[in-house]
Amino acid sequence: MKRLFLSIGIILAILVGAFFGASHSNNEATSQKKIPTIGILQFLTHPALDAIHRGMVDELAKEGYVDGKTIHIDFQNAQGNQSNLKSMATKFDNENADLSVGIATPAAQVLANTVNGKVLFAPSTNPVAAGLVTNLEHPGNHVTGVSDQAPLKEQLALIKKFVPHLRTLGIIYTSSDISATTEAKAMTKLATKAGLKTKIYTIAQSNDLAQVAQTMAHNQDIDAVFVPTDNTIASSMPVLLQATDSAKMPVFPTASTMVQAGGIAAVSINQYQIGVTTGKMIAKILHGQTINDTPVEFMKKGELVINVKAAQKLGIHIPADSLKQAAAIKGGLIK
Structure with a gap:
């Protein structure tokens, strides 16, 4: 009888351990899922576009979204290659990025046509002509962003x-x-x-x-x-x-x-400030603001x-x- 009780006790201990182990794994997975993934696709390396990228990342950090801690940033640079743009945009879509950002119009266009999730352009001088949005005040669908129309x-x-x-x-x-x-x-x-x-x-x-x-x-x-x-x-x-x-x-x-x-x-137009403005927009969307309620912002000064x-x-x-x-x-x- 003692052996029977001992065997039952061992089995229960194993089951309890397995339950808590699975629960711990699920909690870890849930915790990881809570960290948003932002895909940033830059058209090519250039000081102006690099400045936009820096401004974006700096502002996100100020908003509490620090890469590697409270957010995961997947940064890709296509170096002006159209096939690279497509493959990198597909990567963002496959990893279900919470939001994808195209630095320069060509990058944003490929993202808009490839990614099913939310997309921002940073910047696009004429987002309507570029086919990114149909309405500047109420973009609709899944795309909005910042315009850099020069004065x-x-x-x-x-x-x-x-x-x-x-x-x-x-x-x-x-x-x-x-x-x-x-x-x-x-x-x-x-x-x-x-x-x-x-x-x-x-x-x-x-x-x-x-x-x-x-x-x-x-x-x-x-x-x-x-x-x-x-x-x-x-x-x-x-x-x-x-x-x-x-x-x-x-x-x-x-x-x-x-x-x-x-x-x-x-x-x-200050390129770094374009990035800052985009970073603020990203934070608003991550906090729950919808794309349709996020009008295109213009850098006017x-x-x-x-x-x-x-x-x-x-x-x-x-x-x-x-x-x-x-x-x-x-x-x-x-x-």
């Missing part, structure tokens, strides 16, 4: 101020880039309305830039060049500037990083950035008030 009126005024004899404005952009195309067309309209002539040059890919830039630089009618928010040209600024600098043709881009690379000046060395190299006079304005902004003067 083009201020940019044109800046170019005219730095180049008083401006008569013809050259505009160069990547035809397959929705954001770049949107801004290029808008600037063309503004310039025409201001009584200026425009000369338009487009490239299909980065390999086209050297030849097209040389063709543009040989056009002696062009007094200055405008470059919109264009990831392809931004990543190849030295190629563009090699042609324009030799022709003493000043280039005015929209991004501060492109000014740092040798452009003359820009009224630039630009900051003056001047490359003093580049201006001096081309003999461009920097107006005293512009110099003072840029000096008052952190990183506003590049020497």
Whole structure:
């Protein structure tokens, strides 16, 4: 009889141990599931896009979402390769990421067409034309984000101020880039309305830039060049500037990083702040706010950035008030 009771006791002990072991495993699994996974897909490596990424991660940490502790961030960089974009977006979908973020329009477009879950763009200049949303106030479906539409009126005024004899404005952009195309067309309209002539040059890919830039630089009618928010040209600024600098043709881009690379000046949207704004939006959605109730946010205020060395190299006079304005902004003067 004692043996029978002993056997029963051993069996009960095993069953209790198994129960608590399974319960502990389930608790661990439940705990792990509670940590949100954010997939971040960056189009390519470039200072502007890197700054957006940093701003996003920093703001998430301030909101209490620290990578590796209270959140898991799966960061992928496609390096401008379309097949990489697709495979990385599929990875996010397979791991059921709570939210996926596309840094730059091409990344966001692939995510929107691949991932079944929530998607943010950070940024997209014209999200409607890019097919990301149909309504800016009530995006619907599963996509919203931040727009970086450059302050083009201020940019044109800046170019005219730095180049008083401006008569013809050259505009160069990547035809397959929705954001770049949107801004290029808008600037063309503004310039025409201001009584200026425009000369338009487009490239299909980065390999086209050297030849097209040389063709543009040989056009002696062009007094200055405008470059919109264009990831392809931004990543190849030295190629563009090699042609324009030799022709003493000043280039005015929209991004501060492109000014740092040798452009003359820009009224630039702060790329890091785009990331911060996106980080705040991510936090709201993780807290329960729905995509449909999260309107597209616009970065409206630009900051003056001047490359003093580049201006001096081309003999461009920097107006005293512009110099003072840029000096008052952190990183506003590049020497």
